[in-house]
Amino acid sequence: MLIALLLTPRAAQTQQRWIKAMSDRNVPVAGAVFTTGGSTRPLTTDREGHVALPESEMTGTIRIRALGFRALSVSADSLRLNVAPNDTIRITLTALAELLGVVEVSTDRPALGGARITRDVARRLPPLGEPDILRVLPLIGGIAQPNDIRPRLYLAGAAGDESLVTLDGHPLQHGLHFDGLLGAFNLAALDRADVMMHQVSASKRSRVGGVIALETRTAETQPHGELGVSLAAANATVTAPIGSARTLVSARSTWTSSLLERVLSDNTPGFRDGLVRVGMPLGSHAEATVLGFGAYNAPRTLVNGVRSGLETHEALAGATLRARGLGLDWSMRASRSRFRTQRVMQGEASGVPEALQRWDAASIDATARRERRWLDVHASLDTRRHEYAWNRGRIDNPLLPTPFSQQSRQQLLHAAIAGGSTVGRVAFDGGARLTRSNDGVYVAPQLNAEWRASPQIGVGASLARRWQFDSQYGEPQVAGDPPPVFLFDRPRRMDAGALTLAFNGAAMSQPRDARVEITTFVRSFADRTVPTSNIGPSGSVELVDGQLQFARTSGRAYGVSTTMSGRSASGASLQVAYTWQRAWQRDSAADVRAAWDIPHTLSTLASVPIGRRFELSSVVSWRSGTVVTPVNGAMLYPVGGNQSFRTRFGELNSARLPDYVRVDAMFRWRGRIASADAALTFQLINLLARDNVMGIRLDGLASLPEGARLPPQTGVPFLPSLGMELRW
Amino acid sequence: MMPHRITRVRSARRIRECSRLFIVASLALFTTACDGSAPLISSVPTPALYFILQLDASQTPSGDAYALAATAALPYDAQYLSVESVEAYRASDGRQLAFDIVQRNGPVVPREFGSLPNYSAQDGNLRWRAVGHSGMLGVHDVQPGDSLVLRVVAEGTVLHGAMRVPGTPVPTISIENGSRILRFEGDAATSLWTAGGRWGIRSLRTPRFNIDSTLTPFELERADSIQVTAYDANAAAYLVPPFRNQAGVSGGLGVVGAVVSSRAVVLPPR
Numbered sequence: 001m002l003i004a005l006l007l008t009p010r011a012a013q014t015q016q017r018w019i020k021a022m023s024d025r026n027v028p029v030a031g032a033v034f035t036t037g038g039s040t041r042p043l044t045t046d047r048e049g050h051v052a053l054p055e056s057e058m059t060g061t062i063r064i065r066a067l068g069f070r071a072l073s074v075s076a077d078s079l080r081l082n083v084a085p086n087d088t089i090r091i092t093l094t095a096l097a098e099l100l101g102v103v104e105v106s107t108d109r110p111a112l113g114g115a116r117i118t119r120d121v122a123r124r125l126p127p128l129g130e131p132d133i134l135r136v137l138p139l140i141g142g143i144a145q146p147n148d149i150r151p152r153l154y155l156a157g158a159a160g161d162e163s164l165v166t167l168d169g170h171p172l173q174h175g176l177h178f179d180g181l182l183g184a185f186n187l188a189a190l191d192r193a194d195v196m197m198h199q200v201s202a203s204k205r206s207r208v209g210g211v212i213a214l215e216t217r218t219a220e221t222q223p224h225g226e227l228g229v230s231l232a233a234a235n236a237t238v239t240a241p242i243g244s245a246r247t248l249v250s251a252r253s254t255w256t257s258s259l260l261e262r263v264l265s266d267n268t269p270g271f272r273d274g275l276v277r278v279g280m281p282l283g284s285h286a287e288a289t290v291l292g293f294g295a296y297n298a299p300r301t302l303v304n305g306v307r308s309g310l311e312t313h314e315a316l317a318g319a320t321l322r323a324r325g326l327g328l329d330w331s332m333r334a335s336r337s338r339f340r341t342q343r344v345m346q347g348e349a350s351g352v353p354e355a356l357q358r359w360d361a362a363s364i365d366a367t368a369r370r371e372r373r374w375l376d377v378h379a380s381l382d383t384r385r386h387e388y389a390w391n392r393g394r395i396d397n398p399l400l401p402t403p404f405s406q407q408s409r410q411q412l413l414h415a416a417i418a419g420g421s422t423v424g425r426v427a428f429d430g431g432a433r434l435t436r437s438n439d440g441v442y443v444a445p446q447l448n449a450e451w452r453a454s455p456q457i458g459v460g461a462s463l464a465r466r467w468q469f470d471s472q473y474g475e476p477q478v479a480g481d482p483p484p485v486f487l488f489d490r491p492r493r494m495d496a497g498a499l500t501l502a503f504n505g506a507a508m509s510q511p512r513d514a515r516v517e518i519t520t521f522v523r524s525f526a527d528r529t530v531p532t533s534n535i536g537p538s539g540s541v542e543l544v545d546g547q548l549q550f551a552r553t554s555g556r557a558y559g560v561s562t563t564m565s566g567r568s569a570s571g572a573s574l575q576v577a578y579t580w581q582r583a584w585q586r587d588s589a590a591d592v593r594a595a596w597d598i599p600h601t602l603s604t605l606a607s608v609p610i611g612r613r614f615e616l617s618s619v620v621s622w623r624s625g626t627v628v629t630p631v632n633g634a635m636l637y638p639v640g641g642n643q644s645f646r647t648r649f650g651e652l653n654s655a656r657l658p659d660y661v662r663v664d665a666m667f668r669w670r671g672r673i674a675s676a677d678a679a680l681t682f683q684l685i686n687l688l689a690r691d692n693v694m695g696i697r698l699d700g701l702a703s704l705p706e707g708a709r710l711p712p713q714t715g716v717p718f719l720p721s722l723g724m725e726l727r728w
Numbered sequence: 729m730m731p732h733r734i735t736r737v738r739s740a741r742r743i744r745e746c747s748r749l750f751i752v753a754s755l756a757l758f759t760t761a762c763d764g765s766a767p768l769i770s771s772v773p774t775p776a777l778y779f780i781l782q783l784d785a786s787q788t789p790s791g792d793a794y795a796l797a798a799t800a801a802l803p804y805d806a807q808y809l810s811v812e813s814v815e816a817y818r819a820s821d822g823r824q825l826a827f828d829i830v831q832r833n834g835p836v837v838p839r840e841f842g843s844l845p846n847y848s849a850q851d852g853n854l855r856w857r858a859v860g861h862s863g864m865l866g867v868h869d870v871q872p873g874d875s876l877v878l879r880v881v882a883e884g885t886v887l888h889g890a891m892r893v894p895g896t897p898v899p900t901i902s903i904e905n906g907s908r909i910l911r912f913e914g915d916a917a918t919s920l921w922t923a924g925g926r927w928g929i930r931s932l933r934t935p936r937f938n939i940d941s942t943l944t945p946f947e948l949e950r951a952d953s954i955q956v957t958a959y960d961a962n963a964a965a966y967l968v969p970p971f972r973n974q975a976g977v978s979g980g981l982g983v984v985g986a987v988v989s990s991r992a993v994v995l996p997p998r
Binding site: 391403532542544628630631632633634635636637638639644645646648650651654655656657696698701702703704705707 | 765766767768769770771772773774776778779780782796798800801802803805806836841842843844845846847849930931933944946963966967970971973981982983987
């Protein structure tokens with residue numbers, strides 16, 4: 001363990017001591033948690049590794065923790081007495097990369113009931129071809145996923161289209177590769193993913209379910225690179241200073257499809273993504289950052305090397321300006337994202353894009369922090385424009401018409417104020433977000449409180465109202481095209497409450513970093529949008545005034561999520577997360593299960609070091625089967641010459657597919673090749689070779705010959721895989 | 729060192745307590761939160777009466793019309809109901825309809841390996857004669873706006889149906905601002921119209937249809953004529969999603985309704 005106390009001139013503020021956390025590779029450590037003897041709440045370093053500690057709280061022992069680094073304890077008195085008040089205290093943390101940490105890390109932001117996943121943790125989990133931060137999310141309590149492949153995440157009983165994904169604070173529209181099997185982000189380019197379900201600051205852009213905030217990796221002052229190769233793709237990431245600018249360049253692409261073609265026949269992935277970020281200091285109190293991100297998915301069907309199907313692109317350009325001035329922290333963001341789908345026939349794009357979604361966003365935030373009080377003032381603008389045009393049957397979504405053309409625009413103005421303070425052992429914050437659409441002004445208030453009963457035990461509570469101004473037309477189907485997203489002036493509403501009990505045993509010697517968190521939540525949804533079809537006798541979908549139709553209904557969700565984690569002295573670690581949650585929606589006069597109602601989700605993550613260089617890790621996931629509407633007969637269709645039957649469905653969503661069970665394992669070696677850190681992994685995906693049923697097409701049952709049954713769609717098969725990483 | 733040791737012991741005790749609480753809470757949830765689930769596929773035989781009167785102005789004279797009293801189940805499990813009596817009349821004057829019973833039993837759809845379940849209209853077990861007799865009304869005697877009532881007793885079940893026949897649409901086509909506009913008169917008995925032809929079918933909620941701005945170029949190439957069909961409320965509810973399994977019938981599932989088609993109208997050039 002290396003501890004260095006270096007003295008750096010810095011303007012001091014009254015009664016505050018500045019501390020900067022750096023890694024042993026001279027990189028600022030963001031998100032390092034400081035706990036002091038005189039404090040009732042932990043403090044966290046910012047992107048530059050800085051944290052301001054009130055002089056009054058510098059008593060006893062200061063404990064510094066950061067994921068991937070050895071925890072550190074120093075005497076507050078020695079710091080106060082040996083470092084001049086105007087100097088920044090610089091603390092160097094030693095990387096602890098040999099061991100698998102627990103997936104979920106508690107921090108003060110995201111607050112209780114949220115979660116944080118870092119790059120280093122995600123890369124140590126058994127990946128499906130590629131290590132992927134989004135695929136790790138279902139291991140967090142409160143998050144459910146219907147199956148291996150369907151690109152949906154259900155945050156605390158919310159629907160799949162009720163969560164927002166952001167990249168460095170800029171909103172994204174799709175961000176998935178290959179039917180959602182992979183996230184469209186090279187893991188090496190990311191620092192972490194913050195999941196905010198129950199407490200989302202009023203100053204943050206969100207959908208009603210919550211936010212998955214992806215943060216790119218911290219810029220480094222020394223050049224570093226990373227190469228990765230898996231069976232699916234190859235990736236490269238470089239961070240380097242160029243003059244005073246800090247750059248991050250990352251790219252990934254499927255590197256060979258010949259092997260995958262043999263395994264997957266004609267449904268072969270082809271994708272690539274890239275990310276560029278340049279940060280430039282502007283004087284001593286400001287920094288500008290520009291970000292570019294692009295993801296491309298090739299059409300899936302590959303015959304004789306020529307692709308057909310739907311290709312998708314997402315591109316994001318964003319700029320951020322952060323500054324300190326007038327006693328405030330300023331943050332200004334602007335971004336433009338574009339998501340496009342294009343039909344491709346035998347390698348050639350046909351006609352106009354089937355979907356073109358543009359999202360321009362701009363925001364400004366001013367934050368004042370004084371001792372234990374803070375205040376955020378926020379204003380933002382969202383301008384979105386969607387154009388859809390196709391002329392083909394959508395067998396993946398029978399609710400969509402064969403010919404369809406629709407354009408829509410939306411402009412939303414937001415203003416928000418949020419503030420917080422700490423009184424004794426209670427920290428509380430609250431705020432309100434006002435959104436103006438063409439339909440009116442909508443107010444979303446919120447109130448959060450946390451009582452730190454002891455250094456180990458905290459109780460948090462939150463109440464919030466949120467609004468959402470868009471909706472996806474139906475659930476995405478396996479191997480289906482993304483359903484269109486529609487923009488609303490009259491939003492969907494959610495009122496939510498959550499109560500969290502957290503035990504943080506970071507100070508305990510055994511088990512290390514022990515943590516137990518139990519969150520109970522209740523959510524009420526009004527004006528939840530449900531797609532309705534108007535299908536004519538010919539079976540084709542009819543539009544009303546050229547528009548697809550939505551019904552608005554109510555819904556509710558409630559549940560309990562629990563997470564326990566800890567490590568042994570030998571380095572073995574275990575995390576167990578169990579969530580019980582129910583989601584209901586109104587159907588006519590009764591409540592029925594929502595399509596995303598998954599009562600039980602249990603995941604365990606275990607890791608055992610073997611010697612100094614090897615590590616064995618495994619993930620076991622079990623969850624309830626997906627809800628489906630059963631078939632209980634057929635009805636005669638007594639018109640036309642060839643009279644036949646149509647399927648007679650039972651009660652909506654009253655049946656379930658079989659439970660989902662998957663066991664993955666990974667054996668990992670870490671060492672050095674030449675002067676680079678290297679890791680080789682051998683993964684066994686779906687070790688039990690279990691056929692997890694993702695769906696059974698029941699709607700055509702009445703038209704099948706006797707004895708015929710449509711085969712169920714199953715998830716990922718047993719799949720051994722290899723991967724290699726090089727870092728220097 | 730002593731206070732630290734005491735803190736550690738207390739912490740260890742707390743985590744043990746929390747672990748126990750977690751385990752107890754989880755077990756409680758496992759035992760109480762399991763919800764019942766219906767089987768994915770089942771065959772639930774339910775008495776049903778199916779009768780949609782189809783009147784087509786392009787095909788005269790109409791033949792006999794058939795109704796079916798059977799169980800609604802999976803297609804090969806559907807069985808004819810043994811009909812004991814049928815009573816049908818026009819509501820306005822009480823005149824009887826010329827229905828008779830065609831005795832059938834067993835499965836509605838014969839089991840043939842590899843074949844799709846297919847039912848033809850003549851397989852019904854209730855026949856309404858095209859031409860009336862003995863003072864009873866035949867299919868030819870039905871007028872737009874007539875309300876018809878059907879009462880079937882089968883295997884102890886009384887299936888009761890009622891419907892109102894829509895008026896025959898009379899479409900006209902005019903050219904307005906370079907577009908061909910289809911118009912027709914509506915009537916109170918009609919819930920839904922469709923316009924169709926060799927090019928496809930569209931549902932209409934209003935008696936006006938801009939052909940050139942609605943059809944796709946591919947459809948317009950094939951559009952040489954157009955025919956309008958009127959659906960009464962029962963037929964519309966049964967045939968158009970969200971499908972209702974019971975429309976105009978009480979005592980069981982099924983439908984008693986009517987669809988009336990216009991003559992095909994040749995489309996003029998634009």
